[in-house]
Amino acid sequence: MDFLKLAIVVGLLLGTARAIQLCGRHCRNRFGHSFFAARGFLLAAIAINFIWWGFYAWATAALHHAQPSGGLALMALGIAAAGWLTYENVHATNALYGVVGSSLQFVLFFPVALYGLPLVAVALIFLLFATYKGAPAWLIGL
Numbered sequence: 001m002d003f004l005k006l007a008i009v010v011g012l013l014l015g016t017a018r019a020i021q022l023c024g025r026h027c028r029n030r031f032g033h034s035f036f037a038a039r040g041f042l043l044a045a046i047a048i049n050f051i052w053w054g055f056y057a058w059a060t061a062a063l064h065h066a067q068p069s070g071g072l073a074l075m076a077l078g079i080a081a082a083g084w085l086t087y088e089n090v091h092a093t094n095a096l097y098g099v100v101g102s103s104l105q106f107v108l109f110f111p112v113a114l115y116g117l118p119l120v121a122v123a124l125i126f127l128l129f130a131t132y133k134g135a136p137a138w139l140i141g142l
Contacts, residue, residue, distance in 0.1 A: 020104065027101065033092035035101040036108075043085040044105045045113035050078030052114055082106070 020036075028034050051074075058071025085105065090098030 020108070023101075023104070027093060027097060031093045031097070033089070035089065035105055040085065040089075040105050041109055041113070043081055043088075044109040045117060047078045047081035047085060048106065048110055048113040049117070050074050050081060052078075054078055 024034060024036055034040075054071045054074025054077070056071070057066075057074060058068045061068040061071060082102075086098065086102040089102045089105075092098070093101065
């Protein structure tokens with residue numbers, strides 16, 4: 001029974017990935033617009049992070065004895081970025097494809113934008129210190 005559940009989940013994931021590929025190819029051929037490009041990811045990442053961290057700042061403002069307006073301002077900037085991304089997608093395609101494509105971008109880019117970018121920043125800091133040329137090891141013991 002567990003194998004059947006695993007097969008269903010894998011089948012759903014592969015089917016969803018294939019449907020997204022077909023949708024992207026269809027929009028590229030029909031409208032000349034690609035939803036899953038770097039610019040779309042950047043705008044979606046900005047919107048997602050501003051909304052997420054704005055909500056966090058707003059929700060924890062009372063615990064930190066701070067004003068909740070900072071979190072509300074971040075959420076407003078995130079909503080503005082999401083609106084701009086949706087506007088660009090609707091302008092490049094049509095209303096139906098633009099709204100559905102924007103929704104797909106937000107859903108699919110959410111984990112990468114929220115958790116991937118901070119991990120990349122940590123990895124870059126680690127690489128900075130790992131590649132720093134220090135003294136040779138035999139001089140450290142002296």
